[in-house]
Amino acid sequence: MPEPSPAPHGFPGRLLVFEGLDGSGKSTQAALLGKWLQARGYRVFFTEWNSSELVSKTIRRGKKKNLLTATTFSLLHATDFADRFERRILPPLRAGYLVVSDRYAYTAFARDAARGCAPEWVRSIYAFAPQPDRVFYFRVPVQVTLKRKIASRQKINYYEAGMDLGLSDDLYESYERFQTRLKQEYERLAETDRFTIVDSTRSVEEIQSEIRENLRPMLEHFPTGERLVHDR
Amino acid sequence: MTDRTYGTRLPGMPTEPLSGKLVVIEGADGSGRSTEVALLKSWLEVEGHAVVDTGLRRSDLVSAEIDRAKQGHTFGGTTMALLYAVDFADQLENKIVPALSAGSTVLADRYIYTLMARAIARGASREWARELYGFALRPDLVVFLDARPEILLHRAIAKYGSLDYWESGMDLYLSKDFFESFFLYQERLSREFEWMAREYGFRRIDANRVPEQVHADVQRHVAPLYGARAPPIPSVQAPGRPPVSRGRRKAASA
Numbered sequence: 035m036p037e038p039s040p041a042p043h044g045f046p047g048r049l050l051v052f053e054g055l056d057g058s059g060k061s062t063q064a065a066l067l068g069k070w071l072q073a074r075g076y077r078v079f080f081t082e083w084n085s086s087e088l089v090s091k092t093i094r095r096g097k098k099k100n101l102l103t104a105t106t107f108s109l110l111h112a113t114d115f116a117d118r119f120e121r122r123i124l125p126p127l128r129a130g131y132l133v134v135s136d137r138y139a140y141t142a143f144a145r146d147a148a149r150g151c152a153p154e155w156v157r158s159i160y161a162f163a164p165q166p167d168r169v170f171y172f173r174v175p176v177q178v179t180l181k182r183k184i185a186s187r188q189k190i191n192y193y194e195a196g197m198d199l200g201l202s203d204d205l206y207e208s209y210e211r212f213q214t215r216l217k218q219e220y221e222r223l224a225e226t227d228r229f230t231i232v233d234s235t236r237s238v239e240e241i242q243s244e245i246r247e248n249l250r251p252m253l254e255h256f257p258t259g260e261r262l263v264h265d266r
Numbered sequence: 267m268t269d270r271t272y273g274t275r276l277p278g279m280p281t282e283p284l285s286g287k288l289v290v291i292e293g294a295d296g297s298g299r300s301t302e303v304a305l306l307k308s309w310l311e312v313e314g315h316a317v318v319d320t321g322l323r324r325s326d327l328v329s330a331e332i333d334r335a336k337q338g339h340t341f342g343g344t345t346m347a348l349l350y351a352v353d354f355a356d357q358l359e360n361k362i363v364p365a366l367s368a369g370s371t372v373l374a375d376r377y378i379y380t381l382m383a384r385a386i387a388r389g390a391s392r393e394w395a396r397e398l399y400g401f402a403l404r405p406d407l408v409v410f411l412d413a414r415p416e417i418l419l420h421r422a423i424a425k426y427g428s429l430d431y432w433e434s435g436m437d438l439y440l441s442k443d444f445f446e447s448f449f450l451y452q453e454r455l456s457r458e459f460e461w462m463a464r465e466y467g468f469r470r471i472d473a474n475r476v477p478e479q480v481h482a483d484v485q486r487h488v489a490p491l492y493g494a495r496a497p498p499i500p501s502v503q504a505p506g507r508p509p510v511s512r513g514r515r516k517a518a519s520a
Contacts, residue, residue: 092328092352101327104277105355105401110328113348120342150277158397162344 043164046130048252049123051138054172054220055213056194057179059234059241063172064136066242067249071132077259079126081118082136089114093193102198104149111142112159119163130257139163140227144219148212149199167252170245171220171229176213178235180206273400276355279363286366287491288403290377291484292459293411294452295433296421297473298480302411303375305481306488310371315492318365321375325356336432347385351398354381358402366403378402379466383458387451388438392461406491409484410463411473415452419445 043049050067052060061082068080089110096102102110126133139160146156183190192198195205196212224231230248232241291306293299307317323329332349335341341349365372382395413421422429429444431437435451436444463470471483 088331092331096327101325101356101360103355103359105359106327106352109348109352109355113345113352116345116348117341120345152274155274155397155400158394158400159348161394161397 045127047127049166051166051169053140057182058172058174060172075258077131079131079133081122108146147219148215169229172234174234284366285369287371288405290374290405290408296418297411297413301477316370318370319373325353327356343388383455387454408468410468410470413473
């Protein structure tokens with residue numbers, strides 16, 4: 035049986051990353067891909083980078099005392115990511131799993147740059163995180179994400195709206211402006227880091243089948259296992 | 267005058283030059299750091315300078331998390347290094363910079379260098395550590411209290427009656443034996459301090475001696491920051507008080 039070609043990170047597993055704005059549909063797609071990979075018999079590890087207890091508790095405290103700055107905010111998320119990386123991503127990657135990650139370091143690159151941190155500095159902090167084998171970027175207009183949020187009755191949180199930046203006193207307006215900044219950063223990253231761009235204004239089915247098609251060549255020689263491990 | 271960082275400007279930092287002085291005292295546990303910080307603070311205040319002292323792990327933001335992490339040994343090396351960086355950044359922005367802006371002298375009982383040495387001893391690269399702390403302010407003076415590991419060992423035993431888990435680097439599994447681990451770990455740290463002393467221009471002070479002698483040397487380095495001449499060397503044999511404890515003299519001559 036031919037060996038799969040080596041990945042840049044040098045580990046036997048593969049790292050598949052889903053990136054994009056909140057409400058871009060990436061989480062839905064990541065979950066569907068996980069199901070499919072599992073059904074095809076691959077060893078899959080699914081992980082998502084949302085605020086952990088460490089971050090959310092500290093952020094709550096920092097907000098109350100008005101202590102958080104762009105820098106501590108950035109470093110705090112880096113700490114959280116490092117914990118996830120050291121514990122949840124690196125071991126399965128080394129163990130030969132297909133690691134599906136809903137958000138990765140790029141989320142931090144985009145968010146921190148939008149908050150005014152020096153991009154080279156942010157990158158250097160995340161130097162421990164290897165380049166993924168594929169980054170799917172879910173491109174969508176900011177207006178669409180806002181509509182989806184409102185339609186699904188999700189609350190917009192303070193930091194997601196970039197309210198700390200003082201862009202606007204109105205939550206929705208601030209959200210739109212901040213997300214527009216984020217999108218600009220994502221678009222920049224899409225070029226420099228060669229993201230696979232997914233037009234996320236289409237139907238869930240269309241998008242999913244495009245992603246599966248895209249991964250077929252990579253998976254062709256990838257060994258199958260038996261278990262799906264879900265990050266809890 | 268301390269308006270320069272090691273490379274990365276933080277968003278929201280004041281653009282005008284900071285008028286206060288940033289003085290850093292670095293050295294291992296048992297190098298006499300806290301004693302020297304206390305002596306220096308009191309001397310500077312007598313001289314008429316406002317002094318704000320600061321140290322590691324004193325921020326309100328994450329010190330509780332750090333304590334918890336140390337208790338449970340729950341984090342990997344990179345995560346721990348970053349958690350310390352959050353703590354440092356918080357102190358820098360909320361305490362050090364405002365104090366310097368107000369013209370105070372900030373006396374730092376350890377600074378990024380200890381954090382870097384610890385991170386590197388736990389597997390981080392020098393380059394990563396240097397980049398991570400690129401946002402730190404360049405101090406006006408870094409005093410490095412350099413003491414031999416045997417001296418540090420004697421002082422730790424004299425003070426606490428035992429060796430500390432973290433200061434012995436027991437989390438690195440260098441040895442199951444505290445005594446041996448302590449030496450191996452201090453050796454690693456000292457290798458990093460050697461490198462940083464050159465890289466960052468530390469003023470190295472022989473800390474194998476009694477506090478009075480160390481303090482006199484430190485004063486000679488600090489005084490010029492204020493345009494003052496170095497004070498005369500105080501008498502080591504202060505009247506009415508034994509200058510050296512028995513244990514220390516023994517250690518110092520060992």
